[in-house]
Amino acid sequence: MRSVEWHDGVLRLIDQRRLPHEMVILECETPEAVAEAIRTMAVRGAPAIGAAAAFGMALAALRSPASDRAALLRDLEAAARLLKASRPTAVNLFWAVDRMLRRAADEGLEDPQAVREALVAEAIRIAEEDVETNRRMGQYGATLIRDGDTILHHCNTGALATVDYGTALGVIRTAHEQGKRIHVLVDETRPRLQGARLTAWELLQLGIPFTVIADGAAGYFMRKGKVNIVLVGADRIAANGDVANKVGTYTLAVLAREHGIPFYVVAPTSTIDPNTPNGDAIPIEERDEREVLEIEGVPIAPRGARAANPAFDVTPARYITGIITEKGILYPPFDLHIRRALGLEQEDLRDVVALRGL
Numbered sequence: 001m002r003s004v005e006w007h008d009g010v011l012r013l014i015d016q017r018r019l020p021h022e023m024v025i026l027e028c029e030t031p032e033a034v035a036e037a038i039r040t041m042a043v044r045g046a047p048a049i050g051a052a053a054a055f056g057m058a059l060a061a062l063r064s065p066a067s068d069r070a071a072l073l074r075d076l077e078a079a080a081r082l083l084k085a086s087r088p089t090a091v092n093l094f095w096a097v098d099r100m101l102r103r104a105a106d107e108g109l110e111d112p113q114a115v116r117e118a119l120v121a122e123a124i125r126i127a128e129e130d131v132e133t134n135r136r137m138g139q140y141g142a143t144l145i146r147d148g149d150t151i152l153h154h155c156n157t158g159a160l161a162t163v164d165y166g167t168a169l170g171v172i173r174t175a176h177e178q179g180k181r182i183h184v185l186v187d188e189t190r191p192r193l194q195g196a197r198l199t200a201w202e203l204l205q206l207g208i209p210f211t212v213i214a215d216g217a218a219g220y221f222m223r224k225g226k227v228n229i230v231l232v233g234a235d236r237i238a239a240n241g242d243v244a245n246k247v248g249t250y251t252l253a254v255l256a257r258e259h260g261i262p263f264y265v266v267a268p269t270s271t272i273d274p275n276t277p278n279g280d281a282i283p284i285e286e287r288d289e290r291e292v293l294e295i296e297g298v299p300i301a302p303r304g305a306r307a308a309n310p311a312f313d314v315t316p317a318r319y320i321t322g323i324i325t326e327k328g329i330l331y332p333p334f335d336l337h338i339r340r341a342l343g344l345e346q347e348d349l350r351d352v353v354a355l356r357g358l
């Protein structure tokens with residue numbers, strides 16, 4: 001099963017709050033249930049959040065009692081607000097919901113039933129595009145992996161299903177399938193332990209050698225020359241190439257620079273937000289302090305202790321070697337190459353204008 005699957009009007013999610021071998025399937029039949037699954041990280045990881053939110057919009061259309069198009073569009077706007085309020089950082093959530101709203105507004109959809117059918121099809125399309133996108137990123141990224149490399153990986157960037165590749169984990173899997181003998185250092189990734197719980201499970205399923213390490217041990221292995229490349233995912237990439245990703249990513253990037261280790265971000269172009277100018281403009285989610293103070297409800301700090309719990313941090317573009325996307329690997333200057341990747345750069349037109357003195 002994939003981490004996000006549509007079954008005849010019901011969205012089925014692998015609950016990622018638990019160890020995968022205790023796999024629990026959540027069934028969502030309303031946008032409220034999907035928003036709650038995103039907020040509580042039952043479904044997590046930027047692309048999966050986007051796909052889930054798209055299905056949340058499809059569920060909103062199917063559950064709406066509206067008998068006319070205008071009333072249905074109002075219900076969809078309400079669902080969009082609800083889903084967008086679930087988590088603030090992963091831009092895929094907003095990208096997917098806005099794409100569903102644009103589809104619903106297509107003039108060619110005259111009646112509510114046509115809108116409902118179109119939204120289910122669009123959400124399925126978003127989920128299927130993600131599978132192909134991950135496969136292409138795996139192919140591009142694997143060109144950077146040499147036989148014998150040790151890769152340091154942070155958090156979880158997989159798809160929890162052997163049928164899909166994920167983003168940074170898709171690069172690792174592709175290199176492995178190409179016969180390259182690799183080893184992965186798996187950051188446990190406090191406080192939610194996505195690395196120790198989810199990435200370790202995925203690598204076990206794929207038969208890829210790995211070692212789980214404490215987040216604080218990354219510098220130890222880099223300084224000993226044990227790391228050949230760092231691969232991470234992303235939740236939002238700003239127009240200048242600054243990257244928001246799981247907290248601890250910035251630390252890895254600075255350490256990698258210190259030790260001359262290539263640091264690559266793996267993310268689909270749907271994670272790039274051209275409307276966010278730089279990393280300072282990326283909203284960083286603050287989560288419940290109990291995620292830091294407890295593990296599975298068991299306190300790890302004395303009663304009365306307080307905690308801060310930013311779920312992400314921002315890595316300035318200057319620390320990033322390259323960004324692996326489904327359209328190729330982007331290198332500095334990131335602002336220009338991001339615009340070109342998104343089809344926003346008018347360099348040809350600008351040149352024509354310059355040549356003609358217009």
Ligand SMILES: CSC[C@H]1O[C@H](OP(=O)(O)O)[C@H](O)[C@@H]1O
Nearest residue numbers: 044045046155157233234245246
């Ligand atoms: C391809 S997953 C991208 C990204 O999402 C994760 O955050 P979370 O577990 O809070 O959803 C992590 O930052 C991954 O790198």
